[in-house]
Amino acid sequence: xxxIPHNQVAGHQAGGxxxxxxxxxxxxxxxxxxxxxxGSAEVSFYTTFSLDTxxxxxxxxxxxxxxxxxxxEASDGSGLKPxxxxxxLTLGRVNPSIMDIKIGSxxxxxQASEDYIEKCLKKDRETSSLLLGFRLSGLxxxxxxxxxxxxxxxxxxxxxxxEEIKLVLRNFVSSNTYRELESKPDCAFASVIFGGPNGxxxxxxxxxxxxxxxxxxxxxSCSVHVMFEKQxxxxxxxxxxxxxxxxxxxVVEGRGVIDHNFLGGISSLIKFISDILTxxxxxxxxxxxxxxxxxxxxxxxxxx
Amino acid sequence: xxxIPHNQVAGHQAGGxxxxxxxxxxxxxxxxxxxxxxGSAEVSFYTTFSLDTxxxxxxxxxxxxxxxxxxxEASDGSGLKPxxxxxxLTLGRVNPSIMDIKIGSxxxxxQASEDYIEKCLKKDRETSSLLLGFRLSGLxxxxxxxxxxxxxxxxxxxxxxxEEIKLVLRNFVSSNTYRELESKPDCAFASVIFGGPNGxxxxxxxxxxxxxxxxxxxxxSCSVHVMFEKQxxxxxxxxxxxxxxxxxxxVVEGRGVIDHNFLGGISSLIKFISDILTxxxxxxxxxxxxxxxxxxxxxxxxxx
Numbered sequence: 247x248x249x250i251p252h253n254q255v256a257g258h259q260a261g262g263x264x265x266x267x268x269x270x271x272x273x274x275x276x277x278x279x280x281x282x283x284x285g286s287a288e289v290s291f292y293t294t295f296s297l298d299t300x301x302x303x304x305x306x307x308x309x310x311x312x313x314x315x316x317x318x319e320a321s322d323g324s325g326l327k328p329x330x331x332x333x334x335l336t337l338g339r340v341n342p343s344i345m346d347i348k349i350g351s352x353x354x355x356x357q358a359s360e361d362y363i364e365k366c367l368k369k370d371r372e373t374s375s376l377l378l379g380f381r382l383s384g385l386x387x388x389x390x391x392x393x394x395x396x397x398x399x400x401x402x403x404x405x406x407x408x409e410e411i412k413l414v415l416r417n418f419v420s421s422n423t424y425r426e427l428e429s430k431p432d433c434a435f436a437s438v439i440f441g442g443p444n445g446x447x448x449x450x451x452x453x454x455x456x457x458x459x460x461x462x463x464x465x466x467s468c469s470v471h472v473m474f475e476k477q478x479x480x481x482x483x484x485x486x487x488x489x490x491x492x493x494x495x496x497v498v499e500g501r502g503v504i505d506h507n508f509l510g511g512i513s514s515l516i517k518f519i520s521d522i523l524t525x526x527x528x529x530x531x532x533x534x535x536x537x538x539x540x541x542x543x544x545x546x547x548x549x550x
Numbered sequence: 551x552x553x554i555p556h557n558q559v560a561g562h563q564a565g566g567x568x569x570x571x572x573x574x575x576x577x578x579x580x581x582x583x584x585x586x587x588x589g590s591a592e593v594s595f596y597t598t599f600s601l602d603t604x605x606x607x608x609x610x611x612x613x614x615x616x617x618x619x620x621x622x623e624a625s626d627g628s629g630l631k632p633x634x635x636x637x638x639l640t641l642g643r644v645n646p647s648i649m650d651i652k653i654g655s656x657x658x659x660x661q662a663s664e665d666y667i668e669k670c671l672k673k674d675r676e677t678s679s680l681l682l683g684f685r686l687s688g689l690x691x692x693x694x695x696x697x698x699x700x701x702x703x704x705x706x707x708x709x710x711x712x713e714e715i716k717l718v719l720r721n722f723v724s725s726n727t728y729r730e731l732e733s734k735p736d737c738a739f740a741s742v743i744f745g746g747p748n749g750x751x752x753x754x755x756x757x758x759x760x761x762x763x764x765x766x767x768x769x770x771s772c773s774v775h776v777m778f779e780k781q782x783x784x785x786x787x788x789x790x791x792x793x794x795x796x797x798x799x800x801v802v803e804g805r806g807v808i809d810h811n812f813l814g815g816i817s818s819l820i821k822f823i824s825d826i827l828t829x830x831x832x833x834x835x836x837x838x839x840x841x842x843x844x845x846x847x848x849x850x851x852x853x854x
Contacts, residue, residue: 351656351811356675356681367671371660376660378810379808379810408805408806408807409806412806461821501712502712502716503683503712503818503821504821506683506815506817507655507683507814509813509814510810510811510814510817511810513762513814514807514808514810516762517762517763517765517807
């Protein structure tokens with residue numbers, strides 16, 4: 247009994263007869279293999295990684311569990327197609343707020359084809375990747391159970407400026423009810439979502455420490471998937487703030503060198519989040535109307 | 551009384567009627583302004599930086615002191631030309647061993663011209679920059695006072711592989727006498743040059759910590775200049791291990807974002823140096839003939 251997931255914010259999406267991932271009730275996420283070499287590359291990564299004894303448990307927890315591949319009925323009605331079977335990251339979550347953030351100023355591996363490099367370089371320059379070391383690729387901000395959520399169009403968030411990214415990150419951890427991004431987010435939950443020993447910042451720092459040392463894999467075009475439950479935060483309960491790495495179609499061997507591209511990008515993201523926690527109790531005063539006016543690129547894709 | 555410096559390992563070099571930097575006996579280094587916008591960009595950086603109160607002293611010490619600009623007789627006999635007047639980094643050193651390392655997998659700023667980006671990207675891909683996050687741009691390895699030194703041709707060290715870079719870094723801190731790079735360097739001075747509270751690794755880590763936080767400048771195509779005195783190490787004295795940043799013709803404003811490109815590159819270099827200190831007492835056993843055979847790209851530019 248496969249169905250279309252509610253909580254996917256980036257990548258190809260099923261629905262309306264399109265090909266996209268599916269989920270079941272047992273906690274599995276079925277991701278259709280991309281038809282070209284990317285599909286086999288991602289299978290190859292998950293297979294190798296799942297058997298790689300060099301990965302410590304405190305790092306492995308940041309990766310979705312891999313259950314193999316399986317032929318299942320594709321969401322576009324095109325019949326049985328091979329799918330990656332992965333852990334459904336949103337299992338047990340009711341209304342998760344989500345950000346997908348593609349890490350690295352460069353999304354292409356040195357050994358990629360000239361055509362692919364040219365395409366990626368163009369996009370890295372057009373989006374925020376080159377300037378910021380990462381780009382947002384999907385957002386879903388819940389206002390709590392009663393008020394539904396605000397979801398961004400991917401194109402509208404990929405090219406945000408540093409100031410706009412700050413505003414998005416502040417909105418992510420605010421108690422405000424969203425019809426659109428708030429120009430004056432209260433950052434009420436910054437300390438419980440970004441901060442603390444189990445918060446997002448702490449998890450990102452743990453990952454960063456590993457990237458300062460590991461020379462096994464280079465993760466091009468890989469994303470950090472950030473989640474928490476707004477409703478739990480509103481009720482004063484632990485909001486389940488969690489990061490996972492996703493999208494491994496462009497992972498290559500490290501060959502004795504650290505992944506300086508990923509490390510630079512995640513360090514840049516860490517600086518943004520760290521600043522929110524340290525500046526003026528989480529909510530800088532300059533988070534003002536001026537910021538909001540820059541915010542024309544956003545679209546309100548509210549769906550319920 | 552200006553003269554040609556003995557210890558310059560990278561960049562344009564005076565001598566034989568060419569235009570290059572000069573030094574005086576009072577500790578000044580005269581660098582001719584590059585004719586195009588790079589010259590004025592470097593003057594502009596030094597001028598701004600020298601007045602920038604946001605730079606803490608423990609970071610400012612990594613930069614050459616700036617004394618202004620001055621018209622002096624150019625080394626190529628072309629008459630009075632404007633020069634940057636900087637601290638002579640080798641003042642007081644007799645026979646410094648030197649490595650110049652250009653930091654960053656990308657040597658071009660996002661706002662550079664298309665022609666310049668294309669040129670740099672090509673070079674970053676041809677050299678080790680893209681893969682390793684840095685490239686060697688000059689080496690001068692002293693064997694101690696009696697034996698002269700070994701100096702590399704720039705072109706021969708820019709494209710080294712990870713294994714070759716490891717071999718160079720091990721040679722840098724070894725007691726071996728060089729006619730060429732040793733295939734079995736003893737790494738005798740690794741702990742006093744790379745290690746310790748005042749060693750190269752410690753200095754690089756201090757710089758890295760600043761780069762994790764500073765959003766003032768982005769340092770494209772900037773180099774770390776690493777020095778020590780081999781003769782002092784041989785005599786069991788403190789070898790004066792020191793790093794400086796040099797070459798600021800492509801520095802741009804940070805605009806609220808960390809320099810993730812420089813940070814990634816310096817972190818990669820740190821990993822290489824750190825591995826030499828932690829692997830098998832500084833000299834890994836695999837530093838063998840096999841490594842040496844890969845070493846055909848080197849040329850022996852021994853000059854005395």
